[in-house]
Structures are given as structure tokens and as C-alpha cells.
Amino acid sequence: MMISIIVPCYNEESALPFFYEEATKVLTEMGRDYELLFVDDGSKDATLQVLRDLAEKDPHVTYLSFSRNFGKESAMYAGFCNVRGDYVAVMDADLQDPPSMLPQMLELLESGEYDTVATRRVSRKGEPPIRSWFARMFYKLINKISDADIQDGARDFRLMKRNMVDTIAEMTEYNRFSKGIFGWVGFRTLWLPYENIERVAGETKWSFWNLFSYAIEGIINFSHVPLRIAMWLGLPLTAGASVALIVCLLLLAFGTPIASWAWPVCVSVLMGGIQLVCLGIMGSYIAKTYQEAQKRPHYIVARSNRDDIKKVR
Ligand code: UDP
Ligand code: MG
Numbered sequence: 605m606m607i608s609i610i611v612p613c614y615n616e617e618s619a620l621p622f623f624y625e626e627a628t629k630v631l632t633e634m635g636r637d638y639e640l641l642f643v644d645d646g647s648k649d650a651t652l653q654v655l656r657d658l659a660e661k662d663p664h665v666t667y668l669s670f671s672r673n674f675g676k677e678s679a680m681y682a683g684f685c686n687v688r689g690d691y692v693a694v695m696d697a698d699l700q701d702p703p704s705m706l707p708q709m710l711e712l713l714e715s716g717e718y719d720t721v722a723t724r725r726v727s728r729k730g731e732p733p734i735r736s737w738f739a740r741m742f743y744k745l746i747n748k749i750s751d752a753d754i755q756d757g758a759r760d761f762r763l764m765k766r767n768m769v770d771t772i773a774e775m776t777e778y779n780r781f782s783k784g785i786f787g788w789v790g791f792r793t794l795w796l797p798y799e800n801i802e803r804v805a806g807e808t809k810w811s812f813w814n815l816f817s818y819a820i821e822g823i824i825n826f827s828h829v830p831l832r833i834a835m836w837l838g839l840p841l842t843a844g845a846s847v848a849l850i851v852c853l854l855l856l857a858f859g860t861p862i863a864s865w866a867w868p869v870c871v872s873v874l875m876g877g878i879q880l881v882c883l884g885i886m887g888s889y890i891a892k893t894y895q896e897a898q899k900r901p902h903y904i905v906a907r908s909n910r911d912d913i914k915k916v917r
Contacts, residue, residue, distance in 0.1 A: 643682050838882075
């Protein structure tokens with residue numbers, strides 16, 4: 605039985621020693637075999653050197669180092685494709701994901717009820733209020749318009765069983781949004797809330813605009829609602845303009861004079877509406893094409909009493 609921890613690192617030379625010390629302390633106390641898999645995401649500081657030194661003195665440490673900065677999502681994916689543990693966790697290098705939660709998470713997983721124990725922040729102290737507001741709006745929106753279950757304040761920090769890890773590694777889509785992927789693959793998930801903790805050293809790698817475009821990415825990857833907006837706008841416009849045209853015709857037939865602008869307005873709204881409906885229809889086909897291009901699995905089997913079945917297809 606082995607626990608693997610995936611740690612994406614981008615310019616974390618100052619935080620890594622703290623993380624290593626704390627994580628090693630907790631994992632040693634847990635008394636299980638473990639590995640720390642660090643993914644150096646093309647850091648420009650001495651992160652790689654720190655990792656080399658750690659790996660030299662501690663056989664629990666392995667690392668892989670990217671040729672350039674590919675982003676946290678790619679770093680996590682590389683982790684999922686290369687970990688060996690039966691239980692796998694993703695953790696930030698800055699101690700914002702407290703290693704002290706690991707023993708409890710493992711205990712909950714081993715009780716057999718759940719496939720994954722995920723964490724979410726219940727407070728956002730130390731964060732700019734405008735950022736928190738956007739984050740809350742984002743979680744509200746994405747839960748409404750997609751079928752991935754994403755809790756407000758969800759972190760990437762979670763402990764999961766091997767079957768879930770294999771499934772995530774099989775999700776080969778290029779534009780990755782892990783919070784969505786975790787939610788999309790399903791499995792029995794237990795959410796543990798905790799208070800936000802500020803980064804131990806170094807600086808956040810995410811600007812407001814980074815986060816904003818990441819949120820848009822999440823919505824586009826897990827919802828086709830944006831592609832259908834044209835349809836929703838077009839249908840009422842078409843219907844309204846058609847009714848107005850009929851009313852104009854009736855009024856004329858009964859000899860009632862109508863304003864000279866009524867015709868052109870009705871006709872142009874009708875044409876606009878029809879065009880939007882056509883765009884909406886195209887959007888539906890694009891959504892299907894996009895879905896096919898993502899090559900997501902058709903099904904995921906969480907458990908069965910046969911072990912020779914294909915679990916993901
Ligand atoms: N990270 C990464 N590649 C990047 C940006 C960030 O691997 O391009 C890592 C970073 O080293 C950290 C984790 O992702 O371990 C979370 O980043 P950060 O703490 O800066 O984000 P925040 O917690 O402020 O949202
Ligand atoms: Mg952080």
C-alpha cells in the first residue's frame with residue numbers, strides 16, 4: 605500500500621523546503637510507504653536544484669522537470685500519468701493545502717465508503733474581495749450550466765483511489781480544467797471543509813486575469829450553454845416579430861392606419877431573429893463536434909464483481 609503525492613511547482617524555491625519538511629513529517633507519522641512526485645513546471649529559479657538535492661538525500665522523492673512552463677494543469681496531468689501509489693493526492697507546494705489533513709483523508713478512504721476525499725475552502729481570508737466575489741459567481745454559474753459537480757471553494761487538493769487516478773489519466777483532452785474533470789468523472793466524493801491558509805513563502809502565480817480566463821476555460825470545457833445563447837435570443841425575437849407582423853397585416857386588412865416605421869422594424873427584427881436561430885442551430889452542431897473532439901470516455905465503471913471488465917471506454 606503506497607501513498608503518492610503530486611506536487612506541481614513553478615518557481616517555488618523558497619516554499620519547497622517548508623513543504624518537504626511538513627509533508628515528510630506527516631507522511632512518516634502515517635507509517636505507510638509513500639512517494640513525493642514533484643513536477644517542475646519549467647521554473648526559472650532554483651526549484652530544479654532544490655528538487656535534485658532533495659531527491660539525492662531522500663529516496664521517497666522523485667521529480668520530473670518540464671522543458672518550459674506548461675501550466676499547473678499540465679503539471680498535474682504529468683503527475684497523474686506517472687504516479688505509482690494506490691492512493692494519490694495533489695498538493696500545492698506552498699502549504700496552502702495542509703498535509704496535516706492527510707491522515708484523516710486516508711482514514712475516510714479506507715473506511716471503504718468513498719473513492720475520493722476532496723477539500724474546499726470555507727473562507728477566503730487574505731484574498732482581495734473582488735477576487736472572492738468573482739470566484740463565488742463562477743461556482744454558482746458553472747454548477748448551473750454544466751454537469752460537473754464543482755463545490756464552491758473547491759481546491760485541487762484531494763486524495764483519491766487508484767481507479768479514479770487511472771480514469772483521470774485516460775481523459776486525454778488538451779485543454780484541461782481539473783476541477784471540472786474531477787467532478788465529471790464522478791465517483792463517491794466526500795468534501796472536507798477547511799479555513800483558508802496563506803502561502804508559506806514566495807508569491808502566487810495567478811493574476812486576476814489568469815484566473816478569469818481559467819474560469820472561462822472551465823465554462824467552455826464543461827458547458828455548451830454559451831453555444832446555445834444565440835438560439836435562446838433568436839427564438840423569442842422571431843416569435844415576437846412574427847406576431848407583430850401578423851398584427852400589422854390584420855390592422856391593414858381592417859383599414860386601420862399603422863405607423864410608417866412599423867413594417868421595417870418588424871421585418872428587420874424578424875430577419876435578425878431568424879439569423880440568430882440559424883446561428884444557434886450551428887452552435888448545436890459545433891457543440892457536438894467539440895464533444896467528439898474531446899474524446900471523453902463513454903462510461904466509467906466504479907465497481908463490479910468481475911475484474912476482467914473494461915473500466916473506462
Ligand atoms: N503552478 C505550476 N505552474 C504554473 C503556476 C503554478 O505548477 O504555471 C503551481 C505552483 O507552484 C503551486 C500551485 O501550482 O504549487 C498553485 O499555485 P499558486 O499557489 O501560485 O496559486 P494560488 O494558490 O495562489 O491560487
Ligand atoms: Mg497557492
